[in-house]
Amino acid sequence: MSGSGRQAARRSPGTLGEEPWxxxxxxxxxxxxxxxxxxxxxxxxxxxxxxxxxxxxxxFITVFSMIATLLITQFVAHSLTMPLDEMNTVARSISQxxxxxxxxxxxxxxxxxxAQTINxxxxxxxxxxxxRKELVANVSHELRTPIAGLRAVLENIVDGVTEADPxxxxxxxxxxxxxxxxxxxxLDLSRLDNGVVPLKARRFEVWPYLSGVLKEANMVASVRxxxxxxxGSHTRTDVHLHLDVSPPELTAHADPERIHQVVANLIDNxxxxxxxxxxxxxxxxxxxxxxxxxxxVLDEGPGIPRSEWHRVFERFNRGAVTRPHGxxxxxxxxxxxxxxxxxxxxxxxxxxVAESERGCRIIVTLPGLTSSAG
Numbered sequence: 001m002s003g004s005g006r007q008a009a010r011r012s013p014g015t016l017g018e019e020p021w022x023x024x025x026x027x028x029x030x031x032x033x034x035x036x037x038x039x040x041x042x043x044x045x046x047x048x049x050x051x052x053x054x055x056x057x058x059x060f061i062t063v064f065s066m067i068a069t070l071l072i073t074q075f076v077a078h079s080l081t082m083p084l085d086e087m088n089t090v091a092r093s094i095s096q097x098x099x100x101x102x103x104x105x106x107x108x109x110x111x112x113x114x115a116q117t118i119n120x121x122x123x124x125x126x127x128x129x130x131x132r133k134e135l136v137a138n139v140s141h142e143l144r145t146p147i148a149g150l151r152a153v154l155e156n157i158v159d160g161v162t163e164a165d166p167x168x169x170x171x172x173x174x175x176x177x178x179x180x181x182x183x184x185x186x187l188d189l190s191r192l193d194n195g196v197v198p199l200k201a202r203r204f205e206v207w208p209y210l211s212g213v214l215k216e217a218n219m220v221a222s223v224r225x226x227x228x229x230x231x232g233s234h235t236r237t238d239v240h241l242h243l244d245v246s247p248p249e250l251t252a253h254a255d256p257e258r259i260h261q262v263v264a265n266l267i268d269n270x271x272x273x274x275x276x277x278x279x280x281x282x283x284x285x286x287x288x289x290x291x292x293x294x295x296x297v298l299d300e301g302p303g304i305p306r307s308e309w310h311r312v313f314e315r316f317n318r319g320a321v322t323r324p325h326g327x328x329x330x331x332x333x334x335x336x337x338x339x340x341x342x343x344x345x346x347x348x349x350x351x352x353v354a355e356s357e358r359g360c361r362i363i364v365t366l367p368g369l370t371s372s373a374g
Contacts, residue, residue, distance in 0.1 A: 036076050040069045083111045087118055094118075099126035143182065150175040199255045199346055203291060206250040206284045207243075213263050214241045214282065217271075239274045241267065245284045252284075253291035253368045258343040262351075265336035266297040266362055273301030273360060292368030299359040309353045312362075313341040340364075 044065045086103055093101040099122050103115040153172045156162040218241060263282065270280040283296040304312060344351040349366040 033076075036072060039072055040065075043068045043072075080111070083107060083115065087111075087115060090118060090122070094122055094125060097129075099129055143179065146175040146179040146182070150179070199258065201253055201255050201347075203251055203253050204256055206252050206293065207245040207248055209256060209259075210243055210245060210263065210282060210284060213260055214243055214267070217241065217264060217267050238277050239271045240277075240279045241271075242279060242281045244281060247286070250284060250286055250293075251291060252293035252366065254293065254347055254366050258346060259366070262340045262343045262364060263295065263297070265340045266295075266364075269336055270297050270299035270301070270360065270362075274299050275301065287365060287368060289368045293364075293366045295364040295366070296354075296361065297364075298356060298361045301359045303356065303358070304353055304360050312353055313337045313351065 047061045047065050047068075050061070083103070090101045090103050102119050102122060105112055105115050105119065107115065150172055153162075153168060153175070157164050157168065162168050218237075267280060267282065274280060278300040280300075281296075281298045283298070285294045285296075286292070287294045341351050344364055344366070347366050349364060351362065351364045354361045354363045
């Protein structure tokens with residue numbers, strides 16, 4: 001089970017001294033310490049009564065009371081310190097990079113909550129460590145391909161195998177473009193992750209804005225097709241892009257540059273998955289809040305299995321459909337939809353896959369003035 005799966009399976013720890021459903025925990029540390037005091041008082045009182053009735057000397061009663069109290073205290077202290085020692089061992093392993101160790105969650109007190117919190121933390125650290133390793137491996141793979149291609153072209157020119165004619169240089173340009181685009185995409189993700197991309201939200205008219213995005217997508221695709229880019233973006237010119245904005249005078253409040261990233265990446269993904277001479281529809285509607293916006297991008301491709309919906313916006317995820325990419329696409333880097341999700345998250349909006357009779361339907365909801373005002 002993955003780290004996120006383990007976290008979902010765990011219950012959320014309740015308030016200290018309480019069960020998750022709000023009731024008071026019957027075996028909390030406070031209860032145990034209180035019971036220890038009560039037991040010690042009862043032992044001392046009981047032995048004092050025995051001394052009165054049997055005329056036993058007080059010093060013997062005092063010694064017996066101390067011994068009984070110390071034994072009970074030792075038992076309670078051991079039950080409290082033993083899980084702390086285990087937690088300390090696990091925490092030390094985590095600090096040294098071993099995220100596989102877990103604390104047993106057999107207690108129903110505050111230490112049980114602490115054990116659960118440590119395990120959740122270990123799950124998250126393990127998941128992040130796995131993502132980091134996967135990111136390094138995938139980035140290395142993605143960078144190696146264009147670098148190897150560019151190196152082969154240049155070596156052939158230097159060795160005199162091929163001449164530096166326009167066709168050869170276009171091949172070199174193709175690999176350079178792919179390399180540059182990947183680096184630019186990774187930089188965008190890094191900025192988004194670190195929160196250093198400020199939102200410059202403003203009011204804009206949706207129809208002319210989206211119309212410009214679609215025209216730019218068509219123009220860029222035509223240019224890439226002319227040089228057989230292979231940059232991870234589509235080179236399809238046979239797919240028709242359709243825009244539907246209702247009402248035509250619709251306005252929204254958001255960061256146009258970031259929304260451009262969202263729409264451009266969604267269109268690029270939809271076109272790559274479209275069948276020959278397919279159709280990609282971009283719809284815009286007014287949201288529930290003032291200046292909010294609901295965007296929808298629908299293609300006619302094979303669609304996404306429901307079991308894969310939660311993974312669509314993960315980095316380097318390229319889908320698991322039988323024929324994931326249409327003609328003229330190399331599959332991309334799997335980063336476009338991740339950037340779209342991060343840009344939407346910056347606005348406090350939502351993005352996700354929705355039900356569709358055909359193809360893939362992705363809906364983006366931007367909150368407008370309500371969230372942007374904060």
